[in-house]
Amino acid sequence: MSTxxxxxxxxxxxxxxxxDWEQFHTPKNLVMALxxxxxxxxxxxxxxxxxxxxxxxxxxxxxLEEELADVMMYLLRLADKCEVDIIEACHKKxxxxxxxxxxxxxxxxxxKYNEL
Amino acid sequence: MSTxxxxxxxxxxxxxxxxDWEQFHTPKNLVMALxxxxxxxxxxxxxxxxxxxxxxxxxxxxxLEEELADVMMYLLRLADKCEVDIIEACHKKxxxxxxxxxxxxxxxxxxKYNEL
Amino acid sequence: MSTxxxxxxxxxxxxxxxxDWEQFHTPKNLVMALxxxxxxxxxxxxxxxxxxxxxxxxxxxxxLEEELADVMMYLLRLADKCEVDIIEACHKKxxxxxxxxxxxxxxxxxxKYNEL
Amino acid sequence: MSTxxxxxxxxxxxxxxxxDWEQFHTPKNLVMALxxxxxxxxxxxxxxxxxxxxxxxxxxxxxLEEELADVMMYLLRLADKCEVDIIEACHKKxxxxxxxxxxxxxxxxxxKYNEL
Numbered sequence: 001m002s003t004x005x006x007x008x009x010x011x012x013x014x015x016x017x018x019x020d021w022e023q024f025h026t027p028k029n030l031v032m033a034l035x036x037x038x039x040x041x042x043x044x045x046x047x048x049x050x051x052x053x054x055x056x057x058x059x060x061x062x063x064l065e066e067e068l069a070d071v072m073m074y075l076l077r078l079a080d081k082c083e084v085d086i087i088e089a090c091h092k093k094x095x096x097x098x099x100x101x102x103x104x105x106x107x108x109x110x111x112k113y114n115e116l
Numbered sequence: 117m118s119t120x121x122x123x124x125x126x127x128x129x130x131x132x133x134x135x136d137w138e139q140f141h142t143p144k145n146l147v148m149a150l151x152x153x154x155x156x157x158x159x160x161x162x163x164x165x166x167x168x169x170x171x172x173x174x175x176x177x178x179x180l181e182e183e184l185a186d187v188m189m190y191l192l193r194l195a196d197k198c199e200v201d202i203i204e205a206c207h208k209k210x211x212x213x214x215x216x217x218x219x220x221x222x223x224x225x226x227x228k229y230n231e232l
Numbered sequence: 233m234s235t236x237x238x239x240x241x242x243x244x245x246x247x248x249x250x251x252d253w254e255q256f257h258t259p260k261n262l263v264m265a266l267x268x269x270x271x272x273x274x275x276x277x278x279x280x281x282x283x284x285x286x287x288x289x290x291x292x293x294x295x296l297e298e299e300l301a302d303v304m305m306y307l308l309r310l311a312d313k314c315e316v317d318i319i320e321a322c323h324k325k326x327x328x329x330x331x332x333x334x335x336x337x338x339x340x341x342x343x344k345y346n347e348l
Numbered sequence: 349m350s351t352x353x354x355x356x357x358x359x360x361x362x363x364x365x366x367x368d369w370e371q372f373h374t375p376k377n378l379v380m381a382l383x384x385x386x387x388x389x390x391x392x393x394x395x396x397x398x399x400x401x402x403x404x405x406x407x408x409x410x411x412l413e414e415e416l417a418d419v420m421m422y423l424l425r426l427a428d429k430c431e432v433d434i435i436e437a438c439h440k441k442x443x444x445x446x447x448x449x450x451x452x453x454x455x456x457x458x459x460k461y462n463e464l
Contacts (some may be wrong), residue, residue, distance in 0.1 A: 004203055005120070011210065019217060020224040024395045028161045028169035031154075032260075032394035034187075035267050038147075038154050039387010045144045046380035047342035047372045049282065053144035056198070065200050068191070069209035071150075072202050075187060082172070084181050086188050087120055093185035094127065101135060108136040110279035140279045144380075148278035151383050155271010162264035163256045163458035166397065226395035236435055237352070243442065251449060252456040260393045260401035263386075266419075270379075270386050277376045285376035288430070297432050301441035303382075303423060304434050307416070314404070316413050318420050319352055325417035326359065333367060340368040 005087060009080045012073055030078040037074055041067040121203060125196045128189055146194040153190055157183040237319060241312045244305055262310040269306055273299040353435060357428045360421055378426040385422055389415040 016022050044064055045053050056064060079086040100113040109116065132138050160180055161169050172180060195202040216229040225232065248254050276296055277285050288296060311318040332345040341348065364370050392412055393401050404412060427434040448461040457464065 008203065008206055015210065015213070018219045019222050021226070023224075024226050026166040026169050028164060028166045028264075029394055031158050031161050031169075032264065032267075032390050035154060035158060035264075036387045036391040036394055038151060039384045039390065042147050042151060042380050042387065043384040045147050046377055046384055048144060050142040050144045053142050053147075054197070061198075061200075064198055065205040066209050066212075068195050068198070068200050068202055069205040071191060072195075072206050073209070075184070075191065076206075079184050079188075081170075082177075082180060082184070084177075084184050086184055087124065089181040089185040090124055090188050090192075093182050093189070094131065096182075097131070103134045106135050108139075110137070110140050145278055148274050148376075148380065148383075151380075152271045152275040152278055155268045155274065158264050158271065159268040162261055162268055240435065240438055247442065247445070250451045251454055253458070255456075256458050258398040258401050260396060260398045263390050263393050263401075267386060267390060270383060274379050274383060277379050280376060282374040282376045285374050285379075286429075293430075296430060297437040298441050298444075300423070300427050300430070300432050300434055301437040304427075304438050305441070307419060307423065308438075311416050311420075313402075314409075314412060314416070316416050318416055319356065321413045321417040322356055322420050322424075325414050325421070326363065328414075329363070335366045338367055340371075342369070342372050 005076065008073075009076050012077050013080065016077075025077060025081060027078060027081050030074055030081060034071065034074040034078060037067065037070040041071055121192065124189075125192050128193050129196065132193075141193060141197060143194055143197050146190055146197060150187065150190040150194060153183065153186040157187055237308065240305075241308050244309050245312065248309075257309060257313060259310055259313050262306055262313060266303065266306040266310060269299065269302040273303055353424065356421075357424050360425050361428065364425075373425060373429060375426055375429050378422055378429060382419065382422040382426060385415065385418040389419055 013022075016025055041064075044056070044060060044067065076086070079089075101116075105116055106113075129138075132141055157180075160172070160176060160183065192202065195205075217232075221232055222229075245254075248257055273296075276288070276292060276299060308318065311321075333348075337348055338345070361370075364373055389412075392404070392408060392415060424434065427437075449464075453464055454461075
């Protein structure tokens, strides 16, 4: 896996250990924390048009960076706790997605693979 | 940023371009897709005890890997579209979190910083 | 509270009791199940424009009805388990919202009350 | 449908109209707002054990009531905008669920219908 991802996961583990938070970080709890952070991320975009969502004003952009980071950090913690190499998992899933969504069959279509 | 993250983001961009899906991948839409995937991830854990969530049976573990990958891929796409270096954003947010949650003040406590 | 809401909640309790599912229906688990269902609801709208979301094709409309029902049923179960009269809670929150968002101050604006 | 539900939906429509917010309340946007509120609801329970989630301290209980109300209000708005009679939809879905989960087959089991 990416050294930088692993390094970040190690830092997050230390952060939790220093606060005696490992006891709270079960996968079940972490997925709930992830839901909470995704909620805050979603709030940024909820009343914007798709076009407006493409370029946020500067103060919203800073907020967005923080919310993206919060989501990422809980996701990496969760993957770590579940002993999943998340980068490898992405590459494996991409191969599946390529088979599910052949470019010629789904070109320009947002339909689900079972509706194509 | 991590070369591996950037590389994965490039692969995801190509995947979208080959299918003419860039038109759907506004940040607003991507954050919705992220919510959908988080929902599927959550479903895996919903009826498990925190203890059970720590070690899934093998067939669930494979499912988990796929859902984690789906969440990660939409998150990386979203960060990419919003021009956020997500690894750097994590390190910046961690510094903030360290100040918000001093180890001695929040040791063993799951309280929010404004409740400490 | 609405007799119909209470009646529906009673039916949902019976449904759980007949299946010996009360053991799974802690508030923590129910809020996770709610997240899962919201994810499925979100998926219906994720690639649609705001305009398209206003009138779904007939087969999607049926799917939508089911997902709205799933969300509603877990929400009512959760409120029931937490001993919250959800209709009364709405009326109380509405009074708060009216004070937070005076019509003349936020007319036509999607800003949050602390940004007005 | 329940007169009280319909009445609440009418009040919510007026609330939006008085603030010229109807323009923001497309189903797509409302489902995002719903996700945001669910995130806040989830946050209440994320670090609690299932047992702790059964009886919140008093100040959390008030917070919970407000979050349940926020979720309910966006859900009712969404159903209204999509012209779905949500109480009727629940009763219809319950009939389906009874067929999918026969009491004798799934007694005491949290498995999905397709895993039974």
